[in-house]
Amino acid sequence: MLTPENDSPPVYREIADTLRIAIASGELSDGDRIPGENELMKRHGVARATARQALSVLINEGIAVAVRGSGVYVRGFSPLVRHGRRRLSKELWSTGRAIWGADTAERPFATDSVTVSEMRAPAHVARALDLDEGDRVLRRRRRYRLDDRPMQLATSYLPAELVAGTSVTRPDTGPGGIYARLAELGQAPAHFTEEIRVRMPSPDERTKLSLSPGTPVMHVMRVALTKEHRAVELNEMTLDGSAYVLQYDFDA
Amino acid sequence: MLTPENDSPPVYREIADTLRIAIASGELSDGDRIPGENELMKRHGVARATARQALSVLINEGIAVAVRGSGVYVRGFSPLVRHGRRRLSKELWSTGRAIWGADTAERPFATDSVTVSEMRAPAHVARALDLDEGDRVLRRRRRYRLDDRPMQLATSYLPAELVAGTSVTRPDTGPGGIYARLAELGQAPAHFTEEIRVRMPSPDERTKLSLSPGTPVMHVMRVALTKEHRAVELNEMTLDGSAYVLQYDFDA
DNA sequence: AAGTGGTCTAGACCACATC
DNA sequence: ATGTGGTCTAGACCACTTA
Structure with a gap:
């Protein structure tokens, strides 16, 4: 999509940030389901790989966990x-x-x-x-x-x-x-x-x-x-x- | 590619393992250059996204760092x-x-x-x-x-x-x-x-x-x-x- | 059966580093 | 100029979960 603005953050990162904020603000809390790949594609008008990349950011940060066949969820922490x-x-x-x-x-x-x-x-x-x-x-x-x-x-x-x-x-x-x-x-x-x-x-x-x-x-x-x-x-x-x-x- | 064998590890993971072993064995050491995307595509006959995914595994593990325009390198640790x-x-x-x-x-x-x-x-x-x-x-x-x-x-x-x-x-x-x-x-x-x-x-x-x-x-x-x-x-x-x-x- | 995430291909344009 | 990694699209088949 040739990134119209000059050095704006990549799309996948902006999507990830949106979700991260929703989690940090408590809008989504431990164990809640996060919008999945299909939902993110529709909502942000991006290809599947981009939606996946956004989710992979959160997963690699340990904030979310993916469950195959089910969805992506907010991860709790009770040590x-x-x-x-x-x-x-x-x-x-x-x-x-x-x-x-x-x-x-x-x-x-x-x-x-x-x-x-x-x-x-x-x-x-x-x-x-x-x-x-x-x-x-x-x-x-x-x-x-x-x-x-x-x-x-x-x-x-x-x-x-x-x-x-x-x-x-x-x-x-x-x-x-x-x-x-x-x-x-x-x-x-x-x-x-x-x-x-x-x-x-x-x-x-x-x-x-x-x-x-x-x-x-x-x-x-x-x-x-x-x-x-x-x-x-x-x-x-x-x-x-x-x-x-x-x-x-x-x-x- | 319809994954010929039954439940063999995914290709990107096998490529990542190959590289990880090379690093662990000392074949590649701190600061050395790791085979890049193009090299992995040729060597393993995979698409670019797959080669990238393999490298992203190592990067997310903190074993390697990517330098834009240059290559991917083994990461040192001296705390x-x-x-x-x-x-x-x-x-x-x-x-x-x-x-x-x-x-x-x-x-x-x-x-x-x-x-x-x-x-x-x-x-x-x-x-x-x-x-x-x-x-x-x-x-x-x-x-x-x-x-x-x-x-x-x-x-x-x-x-x-x-x-x-x-x-x-x-x-x-x-x-x-x-x-x-x-x-x-x-x-x-x-x-x-x-x-x-x-x-x-x-x-x-x-x-x-x-x-x-x-x-x-x-x-x-x-x-x-x-x-x-x-x-x-x-x-x-x-x-x-x-x-x-x-x-x-x-x-x- | 429908929906979800997991893997993979085959392209494309970009910014940056090196030569 | 060439090669590198960074981002993105548009498809495909798979395994698994849920209903």
Whole structure:
């Protein structure tokens, strides 16, 4: 249509903006149906591809989700608060409660597809755990679900010689989890550091977490240290960004 | 083309996967040029829209960036570490150093487009600062840049009656910033809580932070409390997700 | 059966970058 | 001048949902 005005925004973007404003203003709210491709074609007199492009903007922003055969809908957001400090307080795991209970106020997290294996430490793991690159580590991978919704993927690495022969090497680590077992070995975690990155998920992460398009993930790398400052665990977590709010508190 | 095989992945996705693998394997690395639309059309025998769709997948994932008139390139990632605790240690702001110096190891952050205004507290601000919804707050907005690259947008809210007549109401708050001024008022921040969300940016945020498509933002909400647990500031920050790593540490 | 979104083709004109 | 990505049209067939 040879864009009559000089450098006006493209049509698909203007259509997207119209819809975005309708959503932001509350005119359309969580779960409401957004005008579909056919409706936008009629309403704005554009070709199908242009209407689609407008919708794809909102979908890639995570504001809307498309449901095949049904329509496009406004997407809600009601996340879970994950509290950095309270979650890892000593009372929790030292009394046999799983750490994951802390977030969810008694709603149980389910653990999924647990795999345990021993391997040579990858470079970044060796660095975090203060090992040499050839050293062996135990790797524990699992997925967490809440009400059947997958929420997070987690991979823990521990020095293999430290946990050899303990239940940490078995799928079920017993009451209190890994940290309780480390405490029994005299290697109780006393100090934690967490690094948080955000990015778009890989295709693998998208399927494992059932993410809809436009959903970013949080990547949390946590190192657990004993009171002697020995690094005893690296936990790499990938969280569904639409499902979590991380909370930290600290003193000046 | 009537998709010959049954439920094989769509062509554009297979093309995207090919490219993704080439990137992940290091065959293509940061800044390298990715095969463009014309190249993909020839190589895979598809229409232009299909080649474009394949590239748009990578762009929306933040793996690649398109440069008009030039080509599509692999995108690098070299973030800045923002340390939750060290940044806000009392020594920093109590000795007149700006908080922002802490992240960057002496590289200076520049402040941009500062606006100060007084207004009625929005609902979420009133809640965070423990005010009534009609109460007045001072709002300070600004943008931070590092080496001319915009890194973060920040909006602070403070109870208006608390800071009336101080330099907090002026664009330049003086040495040590807001927190030093609060300390002079006997309201020194002693405790902080931060909440972190991740989402895709709004169009406004995308332009203000010069974000390329596929870049999520971190949204940090920080409340500063005095030692008497009075909430004296709410700071809402929007960080370029490709530019930051947040770090926190704490004890069990 | 009708409507919806998902994929794909085959064209077109534009603005911009590089040579 | 040529090639690149950006936008747009006008069709087509498919799989799925809803009624």
